[in-house]
Amino acid sequence: MNWYGNWALFRRECQRFLRVWLQTLGAPLISAMLYFAIFGAALGQRIGDAGHGFSYLQFLVPGLAAMGIIQHAFQNTSSSLIQMKYLGMLQADLLALPLNPAQIVLAFTAAAMVRGALVGIGILAISRLFVEFTIADPPLLIGSALIMAAIFGLVGLLTGIWAKNFDQVALVGNFILTPMVYLGGVFFANSMLPAGWQKAPLLNPIFYLVDLFRRGLLGAGQTPPEGALIAVSLVMAALFIVAMLLFRLGWRLKS
Amino acid sequence: MTPALTIVGLAKRYQNGADALQGVDLEVGRGEFFAILGPNGAGKSTLINIVAQVVTKSSGHVTVFGLSIDKHPQRTRMLLGFTPQEIALDPFFSVREVLRHHSGYYGITDNRAWIDELLERLDLAPHADKNSKALSGGMRRRLTIAKALAHKPRLLILDEPTAGVDVALRHSLWAFVRELHRNGTTIILTTHYIEEAQELAERVAILRAGQVAACDRTNALLASFGYRRFAIELRAAVPFPAGFASGSTEAQGRRIVGEFAVGRGQEFFSWLGGIADKVVDLRIDQPRLEDVFLHLTGKQT
Numbered sequence: 001m002n003w004y005g006n007w008a009l010f011r012r013e014c015q016r017f018l019r020v021w022l023q024t025l026g027a028p029l030i031s032a033m034l035y036f037a038i039f040g041a042a043l044g045q046r047i048g049d050a051g052h053g054f055s056y057l058q059f060l061v062p063g064l065a066a067m068g069i070i071q072h073a074f075q076n077t078s079s080s081l082i083q084m085k086y087l088g089m090l091q092a093d094l095l096a097l098p099l100n101p102a103q104i105v106l107a108f109t110a111a112a113m114v115r116g117a118l119v120g121i122g123i124l125a126i127s128r129l130f131v132e133f134t135i136a137d138p139p140l141l142i143g144s145a146l147i148m149a150a151i152f153g154l155v156g157l158l159t160g161i162w163a164k165n166f167d168q169v170a171l172v173g174n175f176i177l178t179p180m181v182y183l184g185g186v187f188f189a190n191s192m193l194p195a196g197w198q199k200a201p202l203l204n205p206i207f208y209l210v211d212l213f214r215r216g217l218l219g220a221g222q223t224p225p226e227g228a229l230i231a232v233s234l235v236m237a238a239l240f241i242v243a244m245l246l247f248r249l250g251w252r253l254k255s
Numbered sequence: 256m257t258p259a260l261t262i263v264g265l266a267k268r269y270q271n272g273a274d275a276l277q278g279v280d281l282e283v284g285r286g287e288f289f290a291i292l293g294p295n296g297a298g299k300s301t302l303i304n305i306v307a308q309v310v311t312k313s314s315g316h317v318t319v320f321g322l323s324i325d326k327h328p329q330r331t332r333m334l335l336g337f338t339p340q341e342i343a344l345d346p347f348f349s350v351r352e353v354l355r356h357h358s359g360y361y362g363i364t365d366n367r368a369w370i371d372e373l374l375e376r377l378d379l380a381p382h383a384d385k386n387s388k389a390l391s392g393g394m395r396r397r398l399t400i401a402k403a404l405a406h407k408p409r410l411l412i413l414d415e416p417t418a419g420v421d422v423a424l425r426h427s428l429w430a431f432v433r434e435l436h437r438n439g440t441t442i443i444l445t446t447h448y449i450e451e452a453q454e455l456a457e458r459v460a461i462l463r464a465g466q467v468a469a470c471d472r473t474n475a476l477l478a479s480f481g482y483r484r485f486a487i488e489l490r491a492a493v494p495f496p497a498g499f500a501s502g503s504t505e506a507q508g509r510r511i512v513g514e515f516a517v518g519r520g521q522e523f524f525s526w527l528g529g530i531a532d533k534v535v536d537l538r539i540d541q542p543r544l545e546d547v548f549l550h551l552t553g554k555q556t
């Protein structure tokens with residue numbers, strides 16, 4: 001097994017985003033600060049308590065970090081693949097390489113996890129300047145962050161495989177991912193919703209990921225963590241297998 | 256010994272219905288220098304891309320050094336180096352970085368010495384730290400060749416490696432490829448410069464509309480070729496010979512250029528005898544691979 005080849009592809013995928021770190025790592029930190037400015041200075045006081053004795057800003061911290069992780073893991077894989085398609089790099093720089101489909105998916109996913117983790121750590125660190133919090137359950141926090149990054153790295157990879165151009169990637173980002181993230185418990189607890197809508201987020205898979213991550217940071221969540229952990233791990237495995245099969249088939253990659 | 260490449264009954268129909276290959280059989284021996292020729296759209300790139308596993312085949316079998324590409328996709332990829340016809344380079348990296356990454360994909364942890372040699376031999380050393388975006392077309396072409404060579408493959412497959420490369424660098428490129436060939440690398444290339452193929456390749460295949468129109472040793476193709484080009488300068492106009500030759504008259508009939516069929520040489524020479532008193536100059540040329548090519552692909556002038 002060519003494990004060094006695997007590492008080389010992973011390293012390339014990491015270097016691609018590190019080369020443009022201002023855009024890939026700097027931008028999410030700026031937007032996190034903006035959210036804190038808006039919610040902290042302007043709106044936070046009026047929203048009041050978010051349940052379990054946490055202030056709204058404390059509640060918001062893991063939400064924003066989770067959002068950053070999700071969006072940037074997705075972007076890393078989807079933009080890399082669509083750029084390779086656009087530039088015609090797929091043949092010599094991916095399909096001809098002596099790596100099996102599992103190795104390719106692994107390298108892309110791992111790079112997305114690195115970017116997601118860096119963004120997540122950055123946002124948590126910046127948040128600490130605005131809000132008091134301690135990490136309640138580090139293993140759960142790290143584990144859920146990595147699963148979250150892996151899942152959306154894989155979703156990005158599938159999007160990149162499927163998409164024929166940048167517009168189609170943007171379409172998935174703007175019309176599917178962003179609404180699901182915004183409605184997935186980043187900005188509000190279910191108890192803050194009108195009575196009839198409190199169960200609605202339970203239909204949103206992102207809600208469980210964000211909730212697990214929030215439980216890792218704050219020590220309290222809205223759903224039982226055990227079932228959610230199993231479910232998201234299964235989703236991650238399923239996405240991995242689908243991506244692997246698509247690479248094996250060459251679907252939308254090989255003519 | 257198993258051949259470097261064996262292709263049996265290879266067919267390819269693209270999704271849009273284009274039949275790019277229609278039952279191709281080819282065998283390239285170890286250590287051969289093999290050229291694939293053919294007009295635009297003949298299926299050369301399709302064939303190469305299938306061997307490199309970047310395009311799927313519709314049917315047929317391909318083995319590389321005895322290993323089936325279906326059963327051993329990774330091992331066969333490891334054995335060959337490939338440049339696609341379309342150049343595409345990663346805009347994030349410098350020339351040297353591109354080669355470092357490419358070595359890594361093949362499991363090579365430290366390839367500095369070979370990368371330096373590749374840069375030197377392909378005249379890329381002065382550009383080693385430039386971003387690949389900042390290279391000229393010919394430099395980009397040479398970088399794709401360096402990539403294909405990063406892991407010292409036993410089989411090197413080049414799709415139009417000299418398109419867009421200037422004359423001097425083309426010669427140095429061929430000197431390098433010849434050296435690789437002398438050291439045992441099997442070389443397969445496509446080119447539209449047919450004189451290049453005649454000079455370099457020991458064997459050629461000519462593709463036409465997805466089928467092999469001819470495949471033989473370059474010498475044998477030339478020797479068995481049944482036409483000779485001629486040019487005659489005349490003192491006075493004579494009508495163009497009918498039947499046994501084709502071509503045209505120029506300079507108000509005082510110059511005739513064309514080809515005659517070797518099999519009808521008798522008719523040609525007795526016609527020539529008849530006009531001998533008007534002939535100022537006569538030239539009959541050695542056949543060129545280009546003539547063979549034009550006849551086989553039905554485009555002779």
Ligand SMILES: Nc1ncnc2c1ncn2[C@@H]1O[C@H](COP(=O)(O)OP(=O)(O)OP(=O)(O)O)[C@@H](O)[C@H]1O
Nearest residue numbers: 255269271273275294295296297298299300301302
């Ligand atoms: N991706 C594709 N989708 C559909 N048809 C294709 C595709 N690539 C090639 N073809 C068709 O397959 C045939 C063979 O093309 P190919 O590129 O293999 O020819 P070629 O011999 O390499 O030509 P050239 O000398 O122009 O490079 C052509 O008819 C072409 O239109």
Ligand SMILES: [Mg+2]
Nearest residue numbers: 299300301340
């Ligand atoms: Mg071609």
